[in-house]
Amino acid sequence: MRVLMADxxxxxxxxxxxxxxxxIVIPVAQTPQPLVGTSQDLTFGGAxxxxxxxxxxxxxxxxxTFTESGYSITGTGTLKLVPSPGxxxxxxxxxxxxxxxxxxxxxxxxxxxxxxAANPNGxxxxxxxxxxxxxxxxxxxxxxxx
Numbered sequence: 001m002r003v004l005m006a007d008x009x010x011x012x013x014x015x016x017x018x019x020x021x022x023x024i025v026i027p028v029a030q031t032p033q034p035l036v037g038t039s040q041d042l043t044f045g046g047a048x049x050x051x052x053x054x055x056x057x058x059x060x061x062x063x064x065t066f067t068e069s070g071y072s073i074t075g076t077g078t079l080k081l082v083p084s085p086g087x088x089x090x091x092x093x094x095x096x097x098x099x100x101x102x103x104x105x106x107x108x109x110x111x112x113x114x115x116x117a118a119n120p121n122g123x124x125x126x127x128x129x130x131x132x133x134x135x136x137x138x139x140x141x142x143x144x145x146x
Contacts, residue, residue, distance in 0.1 A: 008144040011101040011136055012047035013037040017057055019079065021111045021132035026066045032137060033057035039095045044143045050101040052089055055081045063114060068125045071117035081134045082108040093145040100145050109134040
């Protein structure tokens with residue numbers, strides 16, 4: 001008999017993703033953001049299952065403003081989340097050739113600066129990508145997958 005770990009709980013619409021990027025503050029990412037599942041075939045508890053590509057909550061898509069310590073003018077950038085196969089993505093169960101998102105462990109988040117934060121005198125912060133982590137949270141404690 002195979003025992004599934006608690007980290008294999010499938011993510012569904014309404015579950016959340018939290019993002020931490022050290023050194024900057026992204027206002028919209030200060031609280032967990034709700035995911036929207038795009039599976040048309042799989043639901044759990046009346047909510048659509050989240051598939052690979054659903055890891056970035058709609059509120060975290062597009063240009064995001066951020067602040068950086070020592071700079072009074074906000075910058076902008078984009079966020080990319082990189083869930084890991086076998087950890088945050090199923091390797092066996094798929095829907096339309098896409099892996100399902102599972103709770104898993106923290107995974108990589110990269111914030112790419114489009115416009116750096118600045119000071120009124122024109123001094124700008126580094127525009128280097130900023131690395132952090134993301135984590136999923138779910139209320140699902142029943143539906144697991146690999």
